[in-house]
Amino acid sequence: MTIEDVMEECKLFYIAGMETTAVLLTWTMILLSMHPEWQDRAREEVISLFGKTKPEYEGLSRLKTVNMILYKVLRLYPPGIRFSRRTYKEMKIGNVTCPAGAFIEIPILFIHHDPDIWGRDVNDFKPERFAEGISKASKASGAFLLFGWGPRICIGQNFALLEARMAMCMILQRFEFELAPSYTHAPYAVLTLHPMHGAQIKLRAF
């Protein structure tokens, strides 16, 4: 690799890794503010596992409620709303024949909100849907696509979830939070899916 290649890789990791995880945490704070009963459940779990001490790596894998909440947030508000592929030769995908060089977009957001896959309560905030893991959460395997799919699937996915668990634990250990009256719910996609008018949240230390 040349030094330029290394620099490009560093930029890619920064761009692909920072904004995505930041919006995941933002939506999690928003949804836990909208659903205080889940905020309380998540806090109870965190305090029962770690008290007020900094969570350690092994302990994070024992989180159940926080995990279900993160998956639920990632289904409803996937940070990246689509990913794409280009065919390098003519190929058949299902019943469709694609010529070489076709650009194919996979609409993560639409798939994550498809009632045929997730049921009629597709838009409800029900983290318990993920109680038995990702594979049992929907009618179609492979419908939870937030990290992409195949050989180019997000290389940072485990790291991202680890960061998110750690950050949410540390926030829940210290603060109760609720939406400020100025918050307007307007999901908006530019590069990532984020709240168009920001996330005004009131934090109360305890």
Ligand code: HEM
């Ligand atoms: C919630 C957080 C994240 C989400 C939703 C996310 C989502 C994605 C998606 C959809 C792709 C395209 C995959 C494909 O084409 O199949 C991708 C690729 C990538 N992600 Fe992430 N990502 C996240 C966090 C991270 C983090 C934390 C890092 C690095 C520290 C990272 C590094 C990358 C890189 C380097 C690629 C390109 C992989 C390749 O082309 O081989 N991502 N990510």
